[in-house]
Amino acid sequence: MISSELKTLIQLLSKLPGLGPRSGKRIALHLLQNRNTTLSTLTTSLQEVGIKVKECSVCGNLDSQDPCILCQSSQRDSSILCIVESVADLWALERTSSYKGQYHVLGGVLSALDGVGPEDLRISSLFNRCRTGAIQEVILALNATVEGQTTNHYLTERLKELGISHISSLARGVPVGGELDYLDEGTLSTALLSRRRV
Amino acid sequence: MEWQDEGVILHTQTLGERKQIVSLFTQSHGRCVGVFGGNSKTKAWLQCGGKMKARWGARLENHIGYWTFEPLSTKTAFLLDEPGPLAALVSATALCQVALPERNAYPHLFEKFETFLEDLRSPHWATSYVFFELALLEELGYGLSLEACAMTGVTANLVAVSPRTGNAVCEAIARPYQGRLLPLPSFIPEKNIKNKPHHQEILDALQLTGYFLERNLLGRPLPPARTRLVQQFVKMRNVHDRP
Numbered sequence: 482m483i484s485s486e487l488k489t490l491i492q493l494l495s496k497l498p499g500l501g502p503r504s505g506k507r508i509a510l511h512l513l514q515n516r517n518t519t520l521s522t523l524t525t526s527l528q529e530v531g532i533k534v535k536e537c538s539v540c541g542n543l544d545s546q547d548p549c550i551l552c553q554s555s556q557r558d559s560s561i562l563c564i565v566e567s568v569a570d571l572w573a574l575e576r577t578s579s580y581k582g583q584y585h586v587l588g589g590v591l592s593a594l595d596g597v598g599p600e601d602l603r604i605s606s607l608f609n610r611c612r613t614g615a616i617q618e619v620i621l622a623l624n625a626t627v628e629g630q631t632t633n634h635y636l637t638e639r640l641k642e643l644g645i646s647h648i649s650s651l652a653r654g655v656p657v658g659g660e661l662d663y664l665d666e667g668t669l670s671t672a673l674l675s676r677r678r679v
Numbered sequence: 680m681e682w683q684d685e686g687v688i689l690h691t692q693t694l695g696e697r698k699q700i701v702s703l704f705t706q707s708h709g710r711c712v713g714v715f716g717g718n719s720k721t722k723a724w725l726q727c728g729g730k731m732k733a734r735w736g737a738r739l740e741n742h743i744g745y746w747t748f749e750p751l752s753t754k755t756a757f758l759l760d761e762p763g764p765l766a767a768l769v770s771a772t773a774l775c776q777v778a779l780p781e782r783n784a785y786p787h788l789f790e791k792f793e794t795f796l797e798d799l800r801s802p803h804w805a806t807s808y809v810f811f812e813l814a815l816l817e818e819l820g821y822g823l824s825l826e827a828c829a830m831t832g833v834t835a836n837l838v839a840v841s842p843r844t845g846n847a848v849c850e851a852i853a854r855p856y857q858g859r860l861l862p863l864p865s866f867i868p869e870k871n872i873k874n875k876p877h878h879q880e881i882l883d884a885l886q887l888t889g890y891f892l893e894r895n896l897l898g899r900p901l902p903p904a905r906t907r908l909v910q911q912f913v914k915m916r917n918v919h920d921r922p
Contacts, residue, residue, distance in 0.1 A: 498696055593904035594690050594773050626754055627726050631769060631907075634762040638914070653759070667756020 487513075534540045539610070541586030541603050542656075543568050551584060558582045560617040564607065564636065566590055566624060574622060582620070585610065590623060590632040599635070618647040625653050680842040684708050685751065687792060688729045689776045691715075699725055701746055702776055703733055706789050710779040711735060713744040724748060726755040727772040728796060755797050763915065764799045766908045767808045771795060773904035774815060778896055788818040803873050805881045805912070810872055812888040821845070823887075823893040825868050828852060837868045840887055845895075861887045878916035885909055 483491070487509060495505030512520045536542070537549035544550055551557065561582030565571050573582050587602045599605075610616060619640055623629040637648055655664065656670030664672075686705035694700050698716045707710055713735050715725065724731070730751040737744035758765045772913065775792070791814040798807035816822055822845075827834045829846035839853040839860035840846065847868065853860055864880035867887075885908070892899050 517783065593769060593902055593907065594776060595692070596903075612851060625759060626767065627728070627758075627759075630759040630765060632712075634765065635907075653756075663751070664757065665753050667753045671756060671759075 525675065540584045541568070541588060541606075543580055544583060549635040556581070559615055561620065562610065562616045562618070563620040563622050565622050566629065570622065570624075580620075582618075583616075587623075587632070590626075590628040591635060592628045593631075602632075604636070604639075608643060611640060611645055616645060618649070619645050621648065622649070625651075680740055681732045681734065682708065683732070686711070686731055686733050687772075687789075688721075688727050688731060689726060689772045690727060691725045694884065700743075701725060701748075703731065704775050704779065704789060704792060705723055705733065705784075706786060707784055708735075709783040709785055710775065710781050711744075713737075713746040713895065714744040714782060715748060717748075721748070724750045724753070726753065728755045728758070728768045728799075729753045730793075730796075754799060757800055763911055764804050764921055766904070766911045767804060768796070768799060769904045770902070771811055773902040774812070774892070778819060778892070785818050794856070797870075801885060802875055805878075806866055806872050806874055806876065807868065808908075809881065809884040809888060810870075812885075812892065816888065816891055816896060819896055821891055823847075823891065825863065833891075834868070837863055837865075838861050842890060845891060857877040861890060863887065878912050878919060881911050882909065882916060883917070885912065 490512075490656055491502065491505040491509050493505075494500060494508050495502045497505075500508070501521050512523065533545040534543055535545070535547055537544055537547055537552060539548045539552045542549045542551055544554065558581055559570045562585055563574065563580060563582055565574065566587055566589060568586055574580055574652060576578060576585075585603070585607050585619070587604065587607070589597055589602050591599065592599055611619070619636075623633050633650055640648055654668065654674055654675055656660065661669065684705040684707050686703035686708075688701060690702040691706050692700045694714060695775070697718065698714055700712060701715045701721065701910075702710060702712045715721075717725070723765060725748075731752070732749040732751055734747040735744050736747070743794040755768070759767055771792070774888045779788075791811055795807050795811040798804050813823065813825075823840065824845060825837065825840065827847070828849040829841070829844065830852045831849055833849050836850045837847040838850045839848050840863050841848065842859075842861050847863055848860065854867065863889075864876060864882065864883045866874040866876045867884060889901055889905065889909070892905075893899070
């Protein structure tokens with residue numbers, strides 16, 4: 482009933498994050514019903530992204546230029562380095578428009594049980610960047626999970642050995658719109674400990 | 680079939696996009712694994728060391744099953760800024776994950792594990808960790824005999840342990856075999872959990888338990904999280920115990 486080409490397309494679409502076989506079918510039908518507007522532009526875009534977008538050799542960001550536009554920008558402070566777990570985290574921080582330094586994407590976090598060690602992450606390239614002497618301050622923007630904080634402690638130790646004295650991490654506490662009654666005791670306790678004078 | 684229990688999260692692994700395979704050390708059912716299909720909010724609960732009220736359900740007993748959780752307490756948030764206790768927590772959960780067989784109840788060990796989790800916020804967290812490892816060895820059938828000298832029977836001045844038998848010996852017996860026995864820190868035979876020994880004594884204790892965990896219990900190298908804990912103590916010793 483369905484041609485093999487279409488079946489392959491549906492299978493590929495249904496493997497994408499957030500999609501299943503039904504959504505795969507719907508998207509495939511939508512693309513075929515809008516050949517000229519959506520399908521052709523999507524095909525071109527996918528091809529271009531596949532060819533041009535690469536991992537930045539400096540920070541690990543995804544961009545069509547290498548080094549990426551963030552690393553090349555002269556308007557960004559090259560003495561501050563923000564370490565993030567993934568490109569998605571980098572994009573999240575960029576959405577805030579409140580950080581104007583450089584980034585370094587680790588590509589994961591240390592996890593002893595899952596067999597992820599320092600050699601599996603972009604840690605050696607991070608240390609190489611820090612050895613140049615251009616980095617004055619490092620911001621550890623990793624997730625507030627056990628693995629994220631274990632990585633935080635590991636990096637803090639090693640970065641101090643490299644002579645980076647100004648190391649900070651993201652604050653933890655009450656989120657905007659959060660109600661105290663619904664927060665867990667750990668988050669509340671951390672929020673109390675990191676309270677600030679108003 | 681279905682049951683309810685209280686347990687502590689040992690390990691989580693992503694399954695597909697949203698689901699997690701969660702390994703839980705429960706009070707009455709031992710270490711159990713199941714699938715938890717939560718959202719981004721409930722995913723935040725799933726930190727190792729978090730205590731949960733859990734319901735496990737499956738059509739058949741040998742199925743992997745599904746979890747339903749209600750968080751009881753999360754000690755993890757308090758430890759995130761403490762490298763030592765955090766490393767101890769990760770090491771203890773990693774050891775339980777690799778050493779405990781699935782679906783075998785160890786209520787006594789669970790009690791010890793809970794005590795250790797409580798102690799993580801206290802000054803004697805390191806000794807508590809050592810006693811937890813000793814309890815793990817004992818519960819799984821490889822307990823060490825550290826109350827009296829295996830040769831003379833005396834209970835005082837126990838300084839070393841035989842790597843072959845796991846029995847303690849006093850100083851007079853140990854002297855001719857120096858270098859071939861494992862050092863026994865004094866806080867272990869004294870069973871003084873509230874003691875705050877030097878970092879070198881903790882390292883000696885970790886060498887002792889690590890030897891038997893690796894050789895007898897696991898039969899393979901210790902988990903990297905355990906090695907990282909030892910490195911943490913080496914660093915603390917170099918900073919604090921410097922003459």
